[in-house]
Amino acid sequence: MEETIKVLVADDHTMFVDGIDSILKDERDIEVVGRCYDGPSVIEFLKKESADLVLLDVNLPDMNGIEVCKIVNKDFSGTKILAISMFNEESFVTEILNHGAEGYILKNTGREELLTAIRTVNGGKTYFSKDVTQTIMKSLMKSRKASNSSKGFIPKISRREKEVLKLIIEEFTTQEIAKELFISLKTVESHRSSLLAKTNARNTAGLVRITIENKLLD
Amino acid sequence: MEETIKVLVADDHTMFVDGIDSILKDERDIEVVGRCYDGPSVIEFLKKESADLVLLDVNLPDMNGIEVCKIVNKDFSGTKILAISMFNEESFVTEILNHGAEGYILKNTGREELLTAIRTVNGGKTYFSKDVTQTIMKSLMKSRKASNSSKGFIPKISRREKEVLKLIIEEFTTQEIAKELFISLKTVESHRSSLLAKTNARNTAGLVRITIENKLLD
């Protein structure tokens, strides 16, 4: 005889949690033992009661899903994690899987797939939505490409170059930048030249676009 | 005796639709008559069957929630729209309300509020989540500010100017743009000058930044 799978639902969208609740309550082998609306609550809950599996939203307020994942894996190793998210974002997927999540499904997966995912992960295996699998594949391809070909790859921009770049985007001219940073006009020109080379831009317009698109100033 | 409210649920996240389904099926006065996972399906559905209310996700694939809203209001005036979204984004809220939605709730609202919202909107009134009301207030404050001070306001950019702007951002020089568009170099300069004036930019760098930040090419 199988035991019931004790599930903790962690998502800040009440309506969503309600929905999952409604879906799971019809299943005899699954029991929702708690619901949390932010990261810290998950940890608090697990300190008091046990759960076999956490249905964990990647994008939680207060504490990131990835942070929660880390802690759960370290302190509550008996509890599995099934990540769940709106977004099939490469960064989310790879990061949370690297921090101990056993599965990743999207919020646009149906009732049946949700149940399959819960039972699979609880059984000690991993489960990914079809779309997520593709994303993971893409990610692997990319990391291979990035190391081979040099397209789309932007070398590290130095501290000083960043300062110059920031001022360029704020519409400073080369002269103004030189005064602002107390360096020669020629030095600023040199930095600009390096920036164009590194970003593979043909001119300032491209430099600004590439900077914003690739968030080079973060 | 009251009739049942016929609700059509339109959201691309299956799991979410399942959840709403589960919530609504317990209510005697509400009946879910259909579910759609993209914009065009909503229109198709309404052509065949009727619905009193559409629970419409603002961010739908294929066709934007706002587009759907427009069409429903024009062609199916008997059908009310209750917009629903993950995001309490000012732009989403104001836009869809300007196109005929009778209510706007967030996905983090609870079961009870969802039911209240549906019944309120069906009754011919409007309903907004508390958070959304605040956003609307903010928006009103802003538009007042914007009409007084001239900051952040960008005049409409013409068709030809957009073409030029697009090429600027793609790193074309004035000469190249002239060849591409089969016009004189002087004409392109004239357009560039207008673009700088309209965006209040000092140079190309600022023009590109402002264009991207304000999504002027959409």
Added chain:
DNA sequence: ATATATCTAGGGGTATTCCCCCAATAAAAT
């Protein structure tokens, strides 16, 4: 330790942008 990258700065020149002035035609808004 030796190589690589960074920050600094110059000379000299070309290309490009930006500014002022102007103006005709066509379309769109009031």
Added chain:
DNA sequence: ATTTTATTGGGGGAATACCCCTAGATATAT
């Protein structure tokens, strides 16, 4: 109907950006 905006184009000039070259001092990584 009249005004405003869009689109087109020009002359001329100042400011800025971009390119080539070199090069020393310093820091960082292998």
